[in-house]
Amino acid sequence: MATPASVKRSQSPTKPPLFNRQFYRWWKVRMRDYLMDEDIEVWNVICEGPSVPTMEVKDGEVTRVIVKTRQQYNDADKRLVEKNHKARKLLMCGISMNEYDLISYCELAKEIWDLLRTTYEGTEEIKKSKLDLVTTQFESFTIKEGESIHEMHTRFSTITNKLMFLEEPVPVCKQVSKILEILPRSWTNEFVIGDETRDLK
Numbered sequence: 001m002a003t004p005a006s007v008k009r010s011q012s013p014t015k016p017p018l019f020n021r022q023f024y025r026w027w028k029v030r031m032r033d034y035l036m037d038e039d040i041e042v043w044n045v046i047c048e049g050p051s052v053p054t055m056e057v058k059d060g061e062v063t064r065v066i067v068k069t070r071q072q073y074n075d076a077d078k079r080l081v082e083k084n085h086k087a088r089k090l091l092m093c094g095i096s097m098n099e100y101d102l103i104s105y106c107e108l109a110k111e112i113w114d115l116l117r118t119t120y121e122g123t124e125e126i127k128k129s130k131l132d133l134v135t136t137q138f139e140s141f142t143i144k145e146g147e148s149i150h151e152m153h154t155r156f157s158t159i160t161n162k163l164m165f166l167e168e169p170v171p172v173c174k175q176v177s178k179i180l181e182i183l184p185r186s187w188t189n190e191f192v193i194g195d196e197t198r199d200l201k
Helices: 006-009 023-039 042-049 077-093 097-102 109-121 123-138 151-164 170-182 185-195
Strands: 054-059 062-067
Touching: 023 077, 023 109, 042 077, 042 109, 054 123, 077 109, 097 123, 123 151, 151 170
Parallel strands: none
Antiparallel strands: 054 062
């Protein structure tokens, strides 16, 4: 099986990992690490939004804070504003043409990051609903009548993989306990006999 282009490219320490509508969670973690290594202030801009240069203006006895125009930027202001452009550029370099239409109108790097996260992970409410549903599936997991060990294991792995994708991985010891809890005695004997010559860990 050929290695996806995004996987190959992410091995390069000089290029951002490429996202092409697959393996979003995998890309997100590697992109975060790449951005933090590139410039920690860039990562802050993506998480918190860009810094907006402001200044105080006195109007009689009242002092107001207003946003500076570009002509009023000093060197420090320019460096802060440039961080958003750098963050946006790095994100754009890590996104394939397939995703361009989705994020092309975003002016801020934070908008790009948040839009991708919402599109591929859902809102926090949606993620919680998914997590509740899959957790219930894990807790109520049982063997179907006439189901083979292989079929049961495939269904069980699908559920645990979903939990891992939702960032709630199930410890291996808990998975084993769940399986042993629901196995019929005849299956338990077969499982133990089959593993007598293997390291149970």
